[in-house]
Amino acid sequence: MKIKTVEFIRSAPNWAVLPKDRKAEIAFAGRSNVGKSSLLNALIGRKNLARTSSTPGKTQALNYYLVNGSAGFYLVDLPGFGYAKVSKKQRAEWQRLIGRYVTEREELRIIFHLIDSRHEPTRLDDELIEILRGSPVPRVILLTKSDKLPKNQQRIRVAQVQKHLAGVGVEVPVVLTSAEKKTGMDEVWKWVETLL
Numbered sequence: 001m002k003i004k005t006v007e008f009i010r011s012a013p014n015w016a017v018l019p020k021d022r023k024a025e026i027a028f029a030g031r032s033n034v035g036k037s038s039l040l041n042a043l044i045g046r047k048n049l050a051r052t053s054s055t056p057g058k059t060q061a062l063n064y065y066l067v068n069g070s071a072g073f074y075l076v077d078l079p080g081f082g083y084a085k086v087s088k089k090q091r092a093e094w095q096r097l098i099g100r101y102v103t104e105r106e107e108l109r110i111i112f113h114l115i116d117s118r119h120e121p122t123r124l125d126d127e128l129i130e131i132l133r134g135s136p137v138p139r140v141i142l143l144t145k146s147d148k149l150p151k152n153q154q155r156i157r158v159a160q161v162q163k164h165l166a167g168v169g170v171e172v173p174v175v176l177t178s179a180e181k182k183t184g185m186d187e188v189w190k191w192v193e194t195l196l
């Protein structure tokens with residue numbers, strides 16, 4: 001994928017303000033702090049275009065980044081799924097927006113579901129797996145922060161997650177990534193090219 005330009009377009013806190021220009025969209029979903037914004041930055045080779053933070057809850061709306069201008073497509077950075085430190089009402093609203101987005105958004109071509117490579121999928125990961133099961137859009141699981149995992153653990157972790165998914169009857173590709181070390185970026189772009 002040749003990336004000529006990337007620009008931040010808008011931060012959309014609700015359905016009504018999603019872009020209306022019908023460009024293809026690629027979404028990054030996952031629980032708060034899993035590394036969605038960092039991965040997006042690593043993919044486009046920019047340090048901090050998508051704002052990241054060691055404190056969960058940094059991304060608080062659907063953030064749209066336009067790649068390659070008017071003939072291009074959007075990368076969409078989603079708010080952390082199930083982020084606990086906002087009000088119950090706010091959390092429910094985001095959850096509903098994310099749920100509606102992944103099931104109804106016609107422009108959506110791929111959903112990357114990010115899961116921390118260091119741990120077994122959590123309850124929140126499972127909740128998102130269930131929501132995504134209702135989506136017609138192809139999805140790929142990206143295991144994040146693999147640089148924090150000893151080398152000999154990395155393959156084992158991929159296999160464990162695949163087994164976990166098989167256990168709940170979900171069959172999707174699993175890719176090991178690190179935004180820090182840029183691991184897996186070519187493979188992620190390959191999925192984008194295949195499904196766009």
Ligand SMILES: Nc1nc2c(ncn2[C@@H]2O[C@H](COP(=O)(O)OP(=O)(O)OP(=O)(O)O)[C@@H](O)[C@H]2O)c(=O)[nH]1
Pocket residue numbers: 031032033034035036037038039051052053054055056057058059060078079080081144145146147148177178179180181
């Ligand atoms: N070692 C390592 N740390 C990472 C990696 N990716 C992200 N992090 C760190 O994890 C923390 C969270 O990263 P973000 O990219 O802000 O996570 P997010 O999923 O966008 O979080 P929210 O916006 O709160 O939902 C930051 O401190 C990052 O530096 C990685 O590949 N390796």
Ligand SMILES: [Mg+2]
Pocket residue numbers: 036037038051052058059077
């Ligand atoms: Mg973020």
